[in-house]
Amino acid sequence: xxxxxxxVLALVMLxxxxxxPAASAEGTDWSAKNxxxxxWTTYFTSLPTEDSHFIKFVEDKFNVDIVMLPIDDSNFNEVxxxxxxxxxxxxxxxxxxxGQFNSYVETGELGVIDMDVLRAQAPSIxxxxxxxxxxSFWDYGVVDGEQYGIPAVAPGNIYHLPVVYNQTWLEKLGxxxxxxxxxxHDLLVRFTKDDPDGNGQNDTYGLSSDGLRVLWGAYGVxxxxxxxxxxxxxxxxxEGRPQYAATSGQYKEALKVAAxxxxxxxxxxxxxxxxxxxxxxxxxNSIINHRIGMTVRGNYYHWVMPGAYQxxxxxGNLVDCDAGAVAKEFLxxxxxxxxVLGQPVTGPYGMGVKSWNLLAQIYCFSRxxxxxxxxxxxxxxxxxxxxxxxVTDRALYTDYFESLxxxxxxxxxxxxxxxxxxxxxxxxxxxxPGFASTxxxxxxQWGPTLPILLPTKGNQWATSIGYEEGGIVNLVQxxxxxxxxxxxxxxxxxxxxxxxxxxxxxxxxxxxxAYVRELNAAGLDKMVKEVEDWYASTQAE
Amino acid sequence: xxxxxxxxxxxxxxxxxxxxxxxxxxxxxxNFVFLGILALTMxxxxxxxxxxSLADANKVAISKVFIWPGAMSLESYxxxxxxxxxxxxxxxxxxxxxxxxxxALVLGFHFAYxxxxxxxxxxxxxxxxxxxxxxxxxxxxxxxxxxxDLGLMNNIFALILPGAxxxxxxxxxxxxxxxxxxxxxxxxxxxxxxxIVILYRIIVPLSMPILATVALWTAVGHWNAWFDAMxxxxxxxxxVLAITLRRIVLAGTNASTTSMSxxxxxxxxxxxxxxxxxxxxxxxxxxxxxPFVQKYFVKGVMVGSVKG
Numbered sequence: 001x002x003x004x005x006x007x008v009l010a011l012v013m014l015x016x017x018x019x020x021p022a023a024s025a026e027g028t029d030w031s032a033k034n035x036x037x038x039x040w041t042t043y044f045t046s047l048p049t050e051d052s053h054f055i056k057f058v059e060d061k062f063n064v065d066i067v068m069l070p071i072d073d074s075n076f077n078e079v080x081x082x083x084x085x086x087x088x089x090x091x092x093x094x095x096x097x098x099g100q101f102n103s104y105v106e107t108g109e110l111g112v113i114d115m116d117v118l119r120a121q122a123p124s125i126x127x128x129x130x131x132x133x134x135x136s137f138w139d140y141g142v143v144d145g146e147q148y149g150i151p152a153v154a155p156g157n158i159y160h161l162p163v164v165y166n167q168t169w170l171e172k173l174g175x176x177x178x179x180x181x182x183x184x185h186d187l188l189v190r191f192t193k194d195d196p197d198g199n200g201q202n203d204t205y206g207l208s209s210d211g212l213r214v215l216w217g218a219y220g221v222x223x224x225x226x227x228x229x230x231x232x233x234x235x236x237x238x239e240g241r242p243q244y245a246a247t248s249g250q251y252k253e254a255l256k257v258a259a260x261x262x263x264x265x266x267x268x269x270x271x272x273x274x275x276x277x278x279x280x281x282x283x284x285n286s287i288i289n290h291r292i293g294m295t296v297r298g299n300y301y302h303w304v305m306p307g308a309y310q311x312x313x314x315x316g317n318l319v320d321c322d323a324g325a326v327a328k329e330f331l332x333x334x335x336x337x338x339x340v341l342g343q344p345v346t347g348p349y350g351m352g353v354k355s356w357n358l359l360a361q362i363y364c365f366s367r368x369x370x371x372x373x374x375x376x377x378x379x380x381x382x383x384x385x386x387x388x389x390x391v392t393d394r395a396l397y398t399d400y401f402e403s404l405x406x407x408x409x410x411x412x413x414x415x416x417x418x419x420x421x422x423x424x425x426x427x428x429x430x431x432x433p434g435f436a437s438t439x440x441x442x443x444x445q446w447g448p449t450l451p452i453l454l455p456t457k458g459n460q461w462a463t464s465i466g467y468e469e470g471g472i473v474n475l476v477q478x479x480x481x482x483x484x485x486x487x488x489x490x491x492x493x494x495x496x497x498x499x500x501x502x503x504x505x506x507x508x509x510x511x512x513x514a515y516v517r518e519l520n521a522a523g524l525d526k527m528v529k530e531v532e533d534w535y536a537s538t539q540a541e
Numbered sequence: 542x543x544x545x546x547x548x549x550x551x552x553x554x555x556x557x558x559x560x561x562x563x564x565x566x567x568x569x570x571x572n573f574v575f576l577g578i579l580a581l582t583m584x585x586x587x588x589x590x591x592x593x594s595l596a597d598a599n600k601v602a603i604s605k606v607f608i609w610p611g612a613m614s615l616e617s618y619x620x621x622x623x624x625x626x627x628x629x630x631x632x633x634x635x636x637x638x639x640x641x642x643x644x645a646l647v648l649g650f651h652f653a654y655x656x657x658x659x660x661x662x663x664x665x666x667x668x669x670x671x672x673x674x675x676x677x678x679x680x681x682x683x684x685x686x687x688x689x690d691l692g693l694m695n696n697i698f699a700l701i702l703p704g705a706x707x708x709x710x711x712x713x714x715x716x717x718x719x720x721x722x723x724x725x726x727x728x729x730x731x732x733x734x735x736x737i738v739i740l741y742r743i744i745v746p747l748s749m750p751i752l753a754t755v756a757l758w759t760a761v762g763h764w765n766a767w768f769d770a771m772x773x774x775x776x777x778x779x780x781v782l783a784i785t786l787r788r789i790v791l792a793g794t795n796a797s798t799t800s801m802s803x804x805x806x807x808x809x810x811x812x813x814x815x816x817x818x819x820x821x822x823x824x825x826x827x828x829x830x831x832p833f834v835q836k837y838f839v840k841g842v843m844v845g846s847v848k849g
Contacts, residue, residue: 078681
């Protein structure tokens with residue numbers, strides 16, 4: 001009897017072991033396992049409240065007790081350190097600044113990830129990162145050959161910054177959207193001299209601080225705008241080696257052109273203080289107020305004109321899209337006018353314009369979370385589930401959305417069923433007031449943002465106008481230590497000198513060496529050395 | 542006779558008024574203009590936010606609102622007030638402000654009163670102990686550990702007790718109490734008052750101006766505080782108003798905080814009006830406290846207390 005029993009038991013165990021690889025993350029019954037407590041940090045601003053519909057749902061489904069630890073962006077390291085010193089290292093940490101990653105690994109607070117479990121429990125996350133830029137982004141989570149973090153990639157940033165023209169001005173002048181640097185220059189002259197706003201006064205200019213990005217891009221570099229707020233340290237591979245964009249030879253050439261343009265009166269003298277004089281960050285008050293004819297500010301979706309593309313409404317009919325956030329402001333001031341999005345122009349070094357960084361954050365895990373197999377398995381499964389918003393399998397997606405928002409048709413509808421894009425209804429907003437500010441972003445911040453671009457109609461449109469091409473990408477997607485330490489001073493000096501060079505207060509040829517010397521003294525040489533070493537080590541791999 | 546003298550005195554005063562020099566006139570005018578402009582620079586930002594908060598974001602260009610929005614809408618207020626945590630946030634903020642201020646005043650005033658007495662043994666030593674805490678603090682991590690080990694996590698007292706003794710406010714109160722003449726205490730004692738009576742019947746009524754001042758500082762401090770609440774309060778239904786509002790404001794401007802490295806979130810311009818409405822919702826209640834306290838600031842401190 002006993003023998004039979006043990007045989008049966010052995011057989012059951014054997015079957016169990018064999019069944020493991022076959023069991024998908026979906027099929028696991030977590031309620032049969034131990035209830036675990038998991039502490040999780042996300043964006044402070046989009047932190048789901050602990051009694052929210054969404055957290056409760058996850059707690060039930062995965063048999064866990066989720067503790068949300070709020071960390072405010074402005075004191076991120078300070079607060080995280082407090083939790084760590086208090087012995088409460090969060091199990092899942094969304095590291096806002098990937099540059100801090102190494103220092104947390106060095107303190108021994110982070111655990112090494114078991115990649116086998118991650119691949120078994122979170123196949124779609126792994127597949128997405130594997131498939132993006134040949135899986136190279138995994139390296140951002142590696143320290144000394146061990147995987148400590150999962151990269152969160154912002155796929156929307158594959159689109160470069162928008163090159164925006166006042167279309168009404170173009171039409172009035174009988175001009176086209178320029179494609180070469182020469183045509184661009186001619187257009188700026190006409191914007192400046194031919195009174196495009198028709199008020200009889202010579203009060204217009206071609207461009208201002210942000211529009212200069214087109215010129216820099218035509219020379220293959222992104223030294224940043226001179227307002228010191230939107231760009232820090234851009235490094236690029238120029239002449240076969242990593243260089244700081246704003247001390248490269250190509251930038252020097254471009255500066256001479258900029259100084260010439262300034263002399264011709266094409267650049268708004270107010271470029272020194274930038275185009276945004278307050279309010280929402282992506283607004284260019286200069287173009288809205290008819291000082292300039294073109295700008296490069298915000299993202300493509302800020303500038304979309306109403307009806308640029310069509311999307312599905314709640315009844316499933318195709319309707320015109322609304323104006324983007326900044327376009328709306330433009331239209332409120334200039335109801336009769338339009339803007340048009342063009343491509344960067346071709347210059348001596350090709351064509352291009354700045355792109356935002358693709359590496360947004362790094363997800364890393366406490367030693368307890370990574371080294372406790374039961375906990376790690378559960379975390380992987382939860383993250384995989386969260387990322388079902390990226391899944392294009394209709395059944396999975398329906399399940400996910402029903403669990404998150406409720407009944408189909410009543411609370412959510414397909415915006416585009418084929419592409420698996422859904423959205424909540426007005427009734428949902430009514431029945432769950434405040435959900436939008438606390439829950440809606442929650443899910444997207446739970447797990448790593450994946451490098452899968454949601455095929456929304458807006459994104460499809462941006463692809464159709466060619467915005468995936470021509471972005472100038474930063475070589476270093478996060479701050480290295482010397483960069484973090486010195487870049488504020490260096491950027492400030494770079495901006496000051498850029499203004500002096502363009503306005504003619506300093507001469508590009510005569511004062512260039514002094515400029516480079518001053519930046520080096522402020523710490524640029526350390527930053528360059530560090531980037532060169534880092535680049536050499538990544539190339540060696 | 543006395544009437545005549547008075548009349549002459551009046552005329553004399555009148556004459557003196559007229560005789561003010563040109564320089565004085567210019568100085569006065571300049572003062573009016575200067576203080577007027579100063580007052581405007583303080584009022585205008587508040588007025589501007591009010592105008593933005595009332596603007597109808599769908600009809601008005603927000604960047605063109607300076608004095609008054611053309612089309613008005615209460616939509617942003619509706620939006621802010623529909624957040625489920627706003628009202629519980631108000632409740633906890635009011636509790637924390639009221640209880641926190643009372644605790645700080647009661648403890649602080651008695652502390653200050655004792656330190657203000659010259660005959661208090663080892664007075665310099667105790668004052669030194671107090672002042673020491675102004676310059677050296679334990680820091681955030683030890684304070685966090687202390688609060689946690691005291692079992693105060695997720696408890697309103699975690700927001701009240703750490704700030705109950707403010708060395709700065711106590712020093713201010715001590716200096717005020719030291720300026721009260723000792724003869725007050727002596728005369729009360731001659732009339733048979735004991736220490737307790739002297740403190741509560743004589744000193745406290747005379748100290749209203751300083752109590753009002755310190756109360757206002759403490760109350761405004763509690764009203765605006767959010768960082769301690771973020772660290773110590775874990776349940777959203779126990780969270781203070783400042784945190785909830787901060788979340789609403791930041792949710793609308795996420796792009797600017799992530800633009801350095803992360804993806805630009807697709808936010809809407811209406812967030813500018815929501816932001817402004819949030820600022821209004823947060824500041825108007827505490828602003829209403831000022832008029833009630835202001836008379837104590839203006840009033841003379843020692844009027845009629847001791848007849849010479």
